[in-house]
Structure formats: structure tokens, C-alpha cells
Amino acid sequence: MFNILTDELRYSYNNLEIETDFRCVLMYDRIVKNENLNENDKIIEIINLFFPTYDGSVPIQELFDNIKDFIHRGKEIEEGEDDESTPSFDFNVDNELIFSAFLQVYNIDLVEIEYLHWWKFLSLFNGLPEGNKLTWVIGKRLEKIPKQTKYNVSYINNLRKIKEAYSLKKTKKLTLGEQINDIMKMWS
Numbered sequence: 001m002f003n004i005l006t007d008e009l010r011y012s013y014n015n016l017e018i019e020t021d022f023r024c025v026l027m028y029d030r031i032v033k034n035e036n037l038n039e040n041d042k043i044i045e046i047i048n049l050f051f052p053t054y055d056g057s058v059p060i061q062e063l064f065d066n067i068k069d070f071i072h073r074g075k076e077i078e079e080g081e082d083d084e085s086t087p088s089f090d091f092n093v094d095n096e097l098i099f100s101a102f103l104q105v106y107n108i109d110l111v112e113i114e115y116l117h118w119w120k121f122l123s124l125f126n127g128l129p130e131g132n133k134l135t136w137v138i139g140k141r142l143e144k145i146p147k148q149t150k151y152n153v154s155y156i157n158n159l160r161k162i163k164e165a166y167s168l169k170k171t172k173k174l175t176l177g178e179q180i181n182d183i184m185k186m187w188s
Helices: 022-033 039-050 060-071 095-106 118-126 133-142 153-165 176-187
Strands: none
């Protein structure tokens, strides 16, 4: 398992330089979710995004295995775990909240910063403390609606309104491996 404090950050796989800026992974997320792109176009865009100097010397499946490894920082992810769920955040939907949280907590302007390695970004994201709008919204999305009593009717009504205002689409959550497998089916 990767340790941000002691292990070297990854910049290449199989002697191919990989694009490591956090924006690359966020763009990957947009490409995968883009219903206007066919699977073939997704494969091409994802390869060009992560491996702009790709020359065809490495099998495409191996490239996608490397992308999966990079995004998850070498951590093994069980395929199919947590398939059906209500997401607690979405990098694209919550982009302004993420931007403001990084600025508020770390004084990092994610628009102006020239480069931030994905693994550093993810460590900072996962370490965001309570006390900013993003963590508040995530907390409200995850909060269970309690059993109603005569004392909490107002609270429950308010919580329902908040949950509705900040809700994300409930979708079949595919793991990265499943996303890659779906995309790769076109090339098999």
C-alpha cells in the first residue's frame, strides 16, 4: 500500500510517462460519465489524457491497468464492492465546493496552481476537516433521516430539504475496474 510520507510518487509505468496532475483524473471522471461519447472515443481520449506520448508499444489493456493502479495509488480495490449506493460527493458536481474547501483549509488555489500530483490532491481531499461547506454537504448527504417524533418534525423537514437541494443522482456505482472493463469490451 502506498504511503504518501515515505514512498516515491509515480510518474511513469513501463517507461511511459503518465500524466499525474489531479486535473487529469478529474477529466477522466468526466470522460467516463459522458453519455455523448461512444466507448471507442472514450478509450482514445483516456489514453491521450494519461499517456500523451503513447506510441502503441504497450497493449491497451496494460495501459488501463496502469491507469487503474495510478488512480487508486496501487491500492487493491475489490471489484463490485458497493455497487448500488448513493454517492456522497462528485468531483464534477461539487467542483466549486472542492475549490473553496482547498482554498479555505490549505490556501491552495486549484485554478491557479500549475501542478498538483493526483496522489497529493487525494490525500489532501481525504484529509479535509469539518468546518467547510464541502464536508458539511457530504455530511448532510450521508446523514440518515431519523425516526419522526413530535419533537423533531421541523428538523426532519429541514433535513429533507437540504438533502434534496444537495442530492446527487443515485446511479449504479461502477468501480474503476468495471468502468475500464466496460470500455475495453469494445476492443475485445
